[in-house]
Amino acid sequence: GAVVSQHPSRVICKSGTSVKIECRSLDFQATTMFWYRQFPKQSLMLMATSNEGSKATYEQGVEKDKFLINHASLTLSTLTVTSAHPEDSSFYICSARDGINSLTGLFGQGTRLTVV
Amino acid sequence: AQSVTQPDIHITVSEGASLELRCNYSYGATPYLFWYVQSPGQGLQLLLKYFSGDTLVQGIKGFEAEFKRSQSSFNLRKPSVHWSDAAEYFCAVAPNQAGTALIFGKGTTLSVSS
Secondary structure (H helix, E strand, O other), X not given: OOEEEEEOOEXXXXXXXXXXXXXXXXXXXXXXXXXXXXXXXXXXXXXXXEEOOOOOEEOOOOOOOOEEEEEEEOOEEEEEEOOOOHHHOEEEEEEEEOOOOOOOOEEOOOEEEEEO | OOEEEOOOOXXXXXXXXXXXXXXXXXXXXXXXXXXXXXXXXXXXEEEEEEOOOOOEEEOHHHOEEEEEHXXXXXXXXXXXXXXXXXXXXXXXXXOXXXXXXXXXXXXXXXXXXX
């Protein structure tokens, strides 16, 4: 069945380095993917919406130069946290939808990013 | 703007007792409604969703939710809670429109006592 796979599940990186998180749709094509961020004990906040083949739309307050999103194919979107700082440490989750049943409500398993 | 309110931050119920988690939404039309569960350090698992039709929706793990348009509510229920149900529960809405993201409530932490 349709699944959203996110990788890696955990990553630790040093300050100043970049980290790439992948979000893949399995058994369906995702024309739209969403990236969320979740702080400890808090809800999910939408960071950006990416549509295949076009630039991502970022939510207010999200630095697009820091959080680079690429949605180059119908099954893969990537989020790259550039020049990471400790305050970027968080839980990042992606969600994907196809073009027909556009409200599948499927989420990846999330990525725990720790910047040291 | 659309919003989701989960009035209860933390609920504790005894194992075997019934559970109801509240969710209210603010939206002009009938939105698409979701309930998710999240265990610590894990992603979101979809419990159930409501798009249209029967207002009582059955989900996985014995959960159900009822959409009440007059109250703008979509409360989650379970008749008998198990210790493994302890987790964070999120209600979410999406406008009746393709390509839009979900809007989440702040979540309710469920603790189960023995």
